[in-house]
Amino acid sequence: MRSSTCVYCFARKTHSYLDLDTGLGFDSQIVVKVNAPELLRRQLGSRRWAGDHIAMGTNVDCYQRAEGRYRLMPGILAALRDHANPFSILTKGTLILRDLDLLTQAAEVTDVGISVSVGFTDPELWRTVEPGTPAPERRLDVVRTLGEHGIGCGVLMAPVIPFLSDQPAQLRATVRAIAAAGATSVTPLVLHLRPGAREWFMAWLNREHPYLVRRYERLYADGAYAPKWYQRRITRQVHELAQEYGIGPAGAGMPRRIREPESEVEPMSEPTQLTLI
Secondary structure, eight states, X not given: OOOOOOTTOTTHHHHHTTTOOSSHHHHHOOOOOTTHHHHHHHXXXXXXXXXXXXXXXXXXXXXXXXXXXXXXXXXXXXXXXXXXXXXXXXXXXXXXXXXXXXXXXHXXXXXXXXXXXXXXXXXXXXXXXXXXXXXXXXXXXHHHHHHHTTOOEEEEEEEEOTTTTOSHHXXXXXXXXXXXXXXXXXXXXXXXXXXXXXXXXXXXHHHHOGGGHHHHHXXXXXXXXXXXXXXXXXXXXXXXXXXXXXXXXXXXXXXXXXXXXXXXXXXOSSOOOOOOO
């Protein structure tokens, strides 16, 4: 089954753990853990489970194409809801809207954080580097729809691709579109090229933009990450634009309650110290 095939995806390396190819194999083969909902419910019910925050979509997208067939997320979300366990989801997929009711129910009993990944809004760049994913405007529709249903949604502006999506006008257009969609936050992340992804991306770059190969070799000469000065410049530009358009960066690692449950308890007259998860 074909997966979403971003040429820069750092999850390519994980395919090698299963002796699978990180190039075309990653683009055409996907491993599905069909018993994930049952295993999760069992783990959440264990006396040893402390109710820690669970982050989904940080390696591979839990709402990619295969989810439409296997429908694992409804069972996962139901288990998290039933155990009031805090969680967050990062996705490029629009399929998350199928589970809107479950997300709303979960948010009534626990902390839920939703983020959508939109690194740029250029349609031509999207077609070449993110084939198999919903278009950026469709992902922003997800942000807008979640907001209309009272579910705050942040945007991970990732990746910002050096020399292809990092010009001031491009950054402005992207942040402006994110703000217009009603995002609660925008957090930029510059492209990183770990082993597995690096070879595949550089091969793509050599085919599509050969004039940039030497510039990338210099920019990423010290490893998987762009230099700190470059990352700081992008972060500063995006945050300034976000402030201009009325949105801000997300607090790292902080899930957001997207709907406060109604309480029958009278508010306390004395101030209390709140605890962050």
